[in-house]
Amino acid sequence: MSWTDDxxxxxxxxxxxxxxxxxxxxxxxxxTRNAVIGKVHRLGLSNRTATAAPAAAPATAAKPxxxxxxxxxxAAAKPKAEPAPEAAEPEAVExxxxxxxxxxxxxxxxxxxxxLPPQPSANEISPEALAKVSEVEKKSKKIGLMxxxxxxxxxPVGDPATDDFWFCGLPVQQGKPYCEAHVGVxxxxxxxxxxxxx
DNA sequence: CCCTGATTCGC
DNA sequence: GCGAATCAGG
Numbered sequence: 001m002s003w004t005d006d007x008x009x010x011x012x013x014x015x016x017x018x019x020x021x022x023x024x025x026x027x028x029x030x031x032t033r034n035a036v037i038g039k040v041h042r043l044g045l046s047n048r049t050a051t052a053a054p055a056a057a058p059a060t061a062a063k064p065x066x067x068x069x070x071x072x073x074x075a076a077a078k079p080k081a082e083p084a085p086e087a088a089e090p091e092a093v094e095x096x097x098x099x100x101x102x103x104x105x106x107x108x109x110x111x112x113x114x115x116l117p118p119q120p121s122a123n124e125i126s127p128e129a130l131a132k133v134s135e136v137e138k139k140s141k142k143i144g145l146m147x148x149x150x151x152x153x154x155x156p157v158g159d160p161a162t163d164d165f166w167f168c169g170l171p172v173q174q175g176k177p178y179c180e181a182h183v184g185v186x187x188x189x190x191x192x193x194x195x196x197x198x
Numbered sequence: 199c200c201c202t203g204a205t206t207c208g209c
Numbered sequence: 210g211c212g213a214a215t216c217a218g219g
Contacts, residue, residue, distance in 0.1 A: 021202075040203090151199055
């Protein structure tokens with residue numbers, strides 16, 4: 001395939017819409033995302049910053065930007081002292097799934113008559129997230145402990161005390177140990193937790 | 199590992 | 210001009 005006018009046009013359009021190079025390549029067909037990126041460069045329409053580089057604006061500073069920059073607010077000096085390394089105070093707290101997600105389980109292993117420990121379980125998590133989870137669990141791969149890999153969701157499902165127990169096993173969300181749905185219930189904004197708490 | 203765009207350089 | 214290989218970042 002070659003870069004015919006109409007293909008270039010599609011390229012321009014999609015790139016302008018913010019489509020990724022791979023998406024564009026898929027759409028066009030017969031080309032790889034590399035080809036698309038290469039073309040994009042040759043066409044001059046580059047930056048659009050989809051990936052990394054939040055980027056320093058004045059990168060190519062030498063620009064003939066006549067605009068006299070008052071340079072007024074030097075972002076440099078922050079009025080706030082703020083030396084606090086603030087190592088703590090994480091944005092989100094992990095709600096360890098442990099073995100708590102949906103399971104009447106405990107009842108089986110706890111001697112009759114024993115008061116059950118508080119079971120915050122469900123009501124601590126957003127309904128939407130839970131709904132999503134129950135959906136996902138139907139599709140889960142139900143993999144065993146030994147099947148866990150670096151990129152399989154490690155969310156436990158069922159009662160470990162029985163053979164009706166497995167791990168989600170769906171593809172994990174980049175970085176996280178769980179799939180998207182389970183990340184949703186495992187990691188919650190602190191505010192959300194606070195609000196729901198009581 | 200998946201993905202993203204950016205660059206290089208032989209063709 | 211092209212794009213695979215490679216690089217760099219998430």
